Amino acid sequence: MAAKGPLRGISQYVIHRLVANYWSLPLIAVxxxxxxxxxxxxxxxxxxxxxxFERGVTLLxxxxxxxxxxxxxxxxxxxxxxxxxxxxxxxLTLATANLGVRxxxxxxxxxLTRVSVAGLTFCLVSSIVVLSRIDPEASLAELPHFALxxxxxxxxxxxxxxxxxxxxxxxxxxVDRSIAHLxxxxxxxxxxxxxAEPFAGEWRxxxxxxxxxxxxxxxxxxxxxxxATHEGQVRFCAAPGQHVLKGEPLVQFxxxxxxxxxxLRTVAIGDFRSSVQSTVYQVRLLVEVASRALSPGINxxxxxxxxxxxLAAAMAGHAQTWVDxxxxxxxxxxxxxxxxxxxFRGLFEGPLKAFRQAAADYPSxxxxxxxxxxxxxxxxxxxxxxxxxxxxxxxxAAEMHAxxxxxxxxxxxxxxxxxxxxxxxxxxxxEA
Numbered sequence: 001m002a003a004k005g006p007l008r009g010i011s012q013y014v015i016h017r018l019v020a021n022y023w024s025l026p027l028i029a030v031x032x033x034x035x036x037x038x039x040x041x042x043x044x045x046x047x048x049x050x051x052x053f054e055r056g057v058t059l060l061x062x063x064x065x066x067x068x069x070x071x072x073x074x075x076x077x078x079x080x081x082x083x084x085x086x087x088x089x090x091x092l093t094l095a096t097a098n099l100g101v102r103x104x105x106x107x108x109x110x111x112l113t114r115v116s117v118a119g120l121t122f123c124l125v126s127s128i129v130v131l132s133r134i135d136p137e138a139s140l141a142e143l144p145h146f147a148l149x150x151x152x153x154x155x156x157x158x159x160x161x162x163x164x165x166x167x168x169x170x171x172x173x174x175v176d177r178s179i180a181h182l183x184x185x186x187x188x189x190x191x192x193x194x195x196a197e198p199f200a201g202e203w204r205x206x207x208x209x210x211x212x213x214x215x216x217x218x219x220x221x222x223x224x225x226x227x228a229t230h231e232g233q234v235r236f237c238a239a240p241g242q243h244v245l246k247g248e249p250l251v252q253f254x255x256x257x258x259x260x261x262x263x264l265r266t267v268a269i270g271d272f273r274s275s276v277q278s279t280v281y282q283v284r285l286l287v288e289v290a291s292r293a294l295s296p297g298i299n300x301x302x303x304x305x306x307x308x309x310x311l312a313a314a315m316a317g318h319a320q321t322w323v324d325x326x327x328x329x330x331x332x333x334x335x336x337x338x339x340x341x342x343x344f345r346g347l348f349e350g351p352l353k354a355f356r357q358a359a360a361d362y363p364s365x366x367x368x369x370x371x372x373x374x375x376x377x378x379x380x381x382x383x384x385x386x387x388x389x390x391x392x393x394x395x396x397a398a399e400m401h402a403x404x405x406x407x408x409x410x411x412x413x414x415x416x417x418x419x420x421x422x423x424x425x426x427x428x429x430x431e432a
Contacts, residue, residue: 025114029122036122037129040147048146058145059152066143070131073151077124080162084120091169116165123158127151175303179289183310186282187317190240191220192332193343195323199233205256206237206249207263215240216268216276223266224334230257232336239341241273241280279318280347286311287351291358294365304358304365311348311355312372318344319380322389344389356400363413366404367420373397374424397424 052058059069092107107113130147171177215238227234232254238244251263268276275281290307293300322344323329329343330336340346359365377393401421408414 022114022117025118026121029118030125033122033125034129037126037147040126040150041130041133041144044144044146049144050141052145052149053141053143057149058140058143059148064136066148067131067134067136069148070127070134070151073155074124074127074131076155077120077127077158080158081120081124084116084162084165087166087169110168112165112168116161116168119158119161123154126154175289175293175300176306179286179303179306179310182282182286182289183313186279186286186310186314188279189318189321190278191218191339191342193321193323193329193339194332194335195327195343196330196335196338198326198328199235199254199338201233201254203235203252203254205253207251207253207260208247209238209244209250209269210246210264211269212246213244213269213271214273214277215242215244216270216274217278218268219266220331220337221333223263224331224337226262226266227257227336231255233338234336235338235340236267236342237340239280239339239346240277241284242341244269279314283311283314283347283351284354286314287355287358290355290365294358294362301362301365304362305368308355308359308365308368308372311351312376315344315348315376316379318347319383319385319389321347322386322392324386324388345392352396353399356396356403359400360403360407363404363408363417366400367416369400370397370404370417370420370424373400377424394424397421 130144130151133147134144135142217240218236223234234254235252237249237252244250250267257263270276273281273284286307290304292298293303293307321329321342329339329341329346331339355369356366359369373393373396377390380393381390398421401417401424404417405414408417
């Protein structure tokens, strides 16, 4: 699963980059395996090996059999690790070609992926350590019975986990699974906002961006505590996912704060867009997967339909973040913090336009988007949502209708698009 948002500040961003990757946990396994191997061998020599031998609980009948068993375990572990790497490369190559390269970032975020690689690496290194301490000419009583029993038990777990990991790799190719996860994650509100009157005074101090990059996240709660005694309004000029240039205004203040470094530590800036940006990234990734599916090389409009459905579910979950024209989104727990671009319109307006442009040549997808917008309007109208939000859905449906109709090549397609939009208009008339 992808990282749950929102990412809070530079410290969480650094921790995420160190943890959510393909090398950190295997690296720990590589250095930890010799230590555990040494501990197992010491335990074997101290009492465990003799205890097992006296009770006849052994895997061996001769000294050279111990070495052969350890060699076999090392060989199997090396083969399993090689197999997993090979399947991983094949699956990721196919998955990125069909779904989008940014889904790899989500896949690397999964705990199972990192544990699988770390487990295979750990078992290989620990089996080599035990193999290096086996004397094939030793008597049966002097053999490391406990250490070999531990290796054998680890091997059983390793083989079972490999089956689970290969199954998970295979499911990576199932695009609907990723789309469903994206829709579920995108429907949750990362940063709670409410509407308020924008600050009408003068912004006397602007904190510039220390570097070029993409805003990854903001630790608003930490900043709220840091600025508990600070007076005046604060505006975050760049929302998560937005690109900033070095020196551009990052945060504006009504009054200059005593220290600026604590403020900068609460806003993480990364080199590229990533899943830690939470909802804004997930919404755009849904549209990206749909657009790629609609490309001539793939031409998978059913995947685009699934993305349209999950995008509708995400919009339904964010209905309460709508902010009317003339107002601005503010942090619910501290209204001093203005968050332009972090409301419903900021999250969905751009992606909906991009989706419309990608789907305009596909009447079936355009019709589904129109139908979903009508369903959203009907659903949210019954929940007392602002009229401006309902009008937003109607406007988007009208734009989709006009664009798709202009691109349709057959009269029957234009008629289907008209009927879908007429149903949308009927839903509006029914509300009235």
